Amino acid sequence: MVKRLVLGLVGVFVSLLGLAVFAGGAVILTIFGSDGQARVPIGTVRTDSGRAVVLTDFQISSDTPVRIDEAWFDLQIEVTSQQPLFAGVAPKGESLDYLQGVPYELVTTIDSSSDTFDQVTIPGDRVPESPAEQPFWTGVAEGSDITVAWPVSDTDTTLVLMNEDASRGVDAVVWVLVTVAWAGTAAIGMLIAGLVLLIIAIVVLVLAFRAGSDRAAAQLPTGT
Numbered sequence: 001m002v003k004r005l006v007l008g009l010v011g012v013f014v015s016l017l018g019l020a021v022f023a024g025g026a027v028i029l030t031i032f033g034s035d036g037q038a039r040v041p042i043g044t045v046r047t048d049s050g051r052a053v054v055l056t057d058f059q060i061s062s063d064t065p066v067r068i069d070e071a072w073f074d075l076q077i078e079v080t081s082q083q084p085l086f087a088g089v090a091p092k093g094e095s096l097d098y099l100q101g102v103p104y105e106l107v108t109t110i111d112s113s114s115d116t117f118d119q120v121t122i123p124g125d126r127v128p129e130s131p132a133e134q135p136f137w138t139g140v141a142e143g144s145d146i147t148v149a150w151p152v153s154d155t156d157t158t159l160v161l162m163n164e165d166a167s168r169g170v171d172a173v174v175w176v177l178v179t180v181a182w183a184g185t186a187a188i189g190m191l192i193a194g195l196v197l198l199i200i201a202i203v204v205l206v207l208a209f210r211a212g213s214d215r216a217a218a219q220l221p222t223g224t
Helices: 002-032 092-098 183-219
Strands: 037-047 053-055 074-091 104-108 118-122 139-149 157-163 170-179
Touching (some): 002 183, 053 170, 074 092, 157 170
Parallel strands (some): 053 104
Antiparallel strands (some): 074 139, 074 157, 074 170
């Protein structure tokens, strides 16, 4: 009786543990995929009369159950557009100096946990020099589907989106790409570990059932 009880309790505990580990792996795999990358939409940024859209004050949300270590992940911003765009990453001061007197949209207070942001129209009438010829960019990409690296939790950096010829009218959809290199491997490992634990739990529960059956058989009266 004691053996059956102990085996039953162990089987139930291992099965619950296996389910928890398997579920955790499934959640991580759903969020990050096998490549460890989560894609979060921010929204559409647009200016009809301006010559640029400037994104700044980007923050990683801290509203998470565990503390986020910036060393855990890489952060990128993906930009898609119907027409080829220039995207440049630069210190805020230098990019705003470049756009002094130029009409543009300033997008601020972007949070990775939300698809809302603040957008302010900055007036002007100056035509800027070609953005691709400027020396202060720390990262540059050109095209209709581009990705640029973004420093994590750095509010002194800007992303400037412009037409390649600095003409008026910029329209783009912005996404956040968070890459956790170990997430895919960890998720698959958790799925496998969860399955192994569930198999062990089934074996233990079968042994518990057999222990009870053997005891019942032993107590049956023997014929004369």
